[in-house]
Amino acid sequence: MENTITISIVAYHNYKDIKKAIETIEKYTNTNLKKKIYIVDNGTETCTQEEIEDFKNFIKQYSDISYIDAGSNLGFGKGHNKILDIISSKYHAIVNPDIIFKEDSFNKIIQYMEDNENVGMVIPKIVDQDGNMQKVYREEVTIHDMFIRMFCPKMFPKRMAKITLEDKDYTKEFQVPFGQGSFLVIRTELFKKLNGFDDRYFMYMEDADLCKRVNVESSLMYYPGTEVIHLWERGSHKSKTLFKYHVKSMIAYFKKWGI
Numbered sequence: 001m002e003n004t005i006t007i008s009i010v011a012y013h014n015y016k017d018i019k020k021a022i023e024t025i026e027k028y029t030n031t032n033l034k035k036k037i038y039i040v041d042n043g044t045e046t047c048t049q050e051e052i053e054d055f056k057n058f059i060k061q062y063s064d065i066s067y068i069d070a071g072s073n074l075g076f077g078k079g080h081n082k083i084l085d086i087i088s089s090k091y092h093a094i095v096n097p098d099i100i101f102k103e104d105s106f107n108k109i110i111q112y113m114e115d116n117e118n119v120g121m122v123i124p125k126i127v128d129q130d131g132n133m134q135k136v137y138r139e140e141v142t143i144h145d146m147f148i149r150m151f152c153p154k155m156f157p158k159r160m161a162k163i164t165l166e167d168k169d170y171t172k173e174f175q176v177p178f179g180q181g182s183f184l185v186i187r188t189e190l191f192k193k194l195n196g197f198d199d200r201y202f203m204y205m206e207d208a209d210l211c212k213r214v215n216v217e218s219s220l221m222y223y224p225g226t227e228v229i230h231l232w233e234r235g236s237h238k239s240k241t242l243f244k245y246h247v248k249s250m251i252a253y254f255k256k257w258g259i
Contacts, residue, residue: 077197120218181207
């Protein structure tokens with residue numbers, strides 16, 4: 001029987017985080033919900049066989065998980081796209097390895113989308129471990145704003161607050177121009193129509209691109225009726241390699257969409 005929701009998680013040396021994500025998804029999601037979780041592993045080339053086997057043994061305890069060895073590091077978007085031709089669900093969730101469930105978020109989001117057929121994709125309330133709202137909701141990307149955010153955010157606090165939609169009432173739903181891709185639930189039909197993520201982005205900006213395309217076809221909505229925890233580490237602020245990926249993706253984005 002067709003799954004109501006499929007879930008993709010892209011792994012890269014973060015099995016510990018993924019185990020926690022899986023444990024909480026399985027713990028809190030109502031067993032009546034037909035779901036399938038796909039783990040797409042981008043890191044097998046550089047993981048030890050012992051690490052891989054340990055993780056495979058962990059997921060064997062769950063009948064609704066499939067493990068896919070990507071064979072190489074495909075990047076974020078292309079990793080999630082790996083399952084695009086496999087899934088036949090009504091809804092699909094894009095989930096980061098460092099997401100932790102604290103309630104039955106999937107059923108709440110699905111019910112909201114069932115009640116609102118004009119909504120193509122949903123981003124829920126996303127908080128840190130202390131319950132503070134994370135700044136994952138943003139205006140559409142501009143070169144000017146990206147420069148401020150990456151190089152001098154403290155110099156322009158008012159502009160930064162505007163970029164991250166801090167003036168919004170987060171007790172109410174609203175349309176989001178750009179929702180950071182750590183946790184998104186999209187109608188599978190729409191995800192397939194859009195051909196998933198644009199895989200010209202190896203890492204970064206693929207979520208901004210997807211959100212922009214969703215909002216052309218339908219709408220991306222913030223839904224306050226449920227929340228998940230995100231253990232967010234901003235890698236591109238710490239790694240020169242990741243920073244280069246970020247800049248390369250920005251160039252690709254603005255070439256595609258204009259400045």
